[in-house]
Amino acid sequence: MQKTALVPYADLPREHRDRHVLTSTVDVFGTAHWLLVAHAPQPRGDVPPFDALVVSVDPGGTVERTEVKAVRARWPHLDRLPDGGFVVAVSRVRPHEDAHQVQVFDALGREISSFSAGDAIEHLLVDETGRIWVGHFDENPIGIRCWTAEGRLVWTSDGAGIPGLFDCYALNVSGAAAWACPYTDFPLVEIRPDRTSGPVRVWANGVRGSHAVAVHAERxxxxxxxxxxxxxxxxxxxxxxxxxxxxxxxxxxxxxxxxSRRRVVARGSRIYVQAEPFTTWGVYDLDS
Structure with a gap:
């Protein structure tokens, strides 16, 4: 079977590798981000709000650092907004916790809004317009939703005709569109909320269980x-x-x-993969 190797893409600067990586991602413009704290959080018990550091490395290698204040997410999702702010979200919400589990920070790291997107967040990805796409897993099978940074719901998969949408296994957000490959039927789904001819297109697909999908033209x-x-x-x-x-x-x-353990982010024609200890991103580009 043919092997394809990831191409090295972005590294966490060495001076920050003594910190614990809470999470990491690559945004819609290709900049890699790491959310760092001094120590790993305790696996159980309540966690009071804490300050964290976001280290960003853009495609040209420029490093930027942003202190974010009063983060509430023990096991967070992270992405950057086009205006330089950040979105941090809790993947699971317990009954006694604050339901506003999505925090929006400005470019100075100050919280400016928060809202509830629903429990069991599998994916959280921001598009080029600043909309926040959320895909859920089967503990809360509400599908795929798209929000503004102020918490206004702008699109939902409810009634969208996506077959077998029970768990959003794969989500790819690039430009102003999203692509998905959801469990249980694993169709390839294109979502463009602004398309006047209809926001959703669906193709039958026989590939089962994929957790990332990349798309370029007809490939x-x-x-x-x-x-x-x-x-x-x-x-x-x-x-x-x-x-x-x-x-x-x-x-x-x-x-x-x-x-062994890995993170995966899909953006357009690219699949980014990050292996433990989560300090380095590699990329596979379907366009290359």
Whole structure:
């Protein structure tokens, strides 16, 4: 089986590697971000609000640091807004916790708004217009939703005709559009809320269990799967009503090995992968 190696993309500067990485992501403009604290949070018990540091490395290698104040998320999602602010969200909300689990910070790290997006957040990705896309997993199977930074719901998958949408396994946000591949039917779904001819297009797909999807023109790549297919990379072509597989291989780290624990972010034609200890991002680009 053919192996494809990730290309090194972005590294957390060494002077910050003594801190604990709470989470990390790559935003819609290609800048990598790490949310850092002094020590790993306790696995149980309540966590009071805490200050954290976001270290950002843009595609040209420029490093930026932002102190964010009074973060409430023990196991957070993170992304950056086009105006330089940040979104931090709690993935799980327990009954006694603050329901406003999405915090929005300005470019100086001050909280300016918060809202509830619902429990069981699997993905949180910001598009080029500043809209916040949230995909949920099956502990709260409400599908995919899109919010403004002020907490106004602008699009929901409710009634959108997406077959088998029970768990948003894969979500890709690029430009002002989103692509998804949800459990249980795993269709390829394109979502463009501003399209007058209809916001949703759906293609049948036989690739099961993928946790990331990349799209470029009429080509698509699915990454991940069940069991031994965890590192699988499937290429396909988007036809009129379905995706036709054109090849299967493996996606590895840049040294040819396979990661044990990892983070994955999909943006347009790119799939970014970060392996433990989560200080380095690699990229696979379908366009290359």
């Amino acid at each position: 698509v790549a699915f990454y991940g799967g069940y069991g031994r297919e965890r590192h699988r990379l499937v290429h396909g072509e988007i036809m009129a009503t379905s995706v036709e597989s054109t090849g299967v291989g493996l996606l590895t780290l840049s040294d040819g090995t396979s990661p």
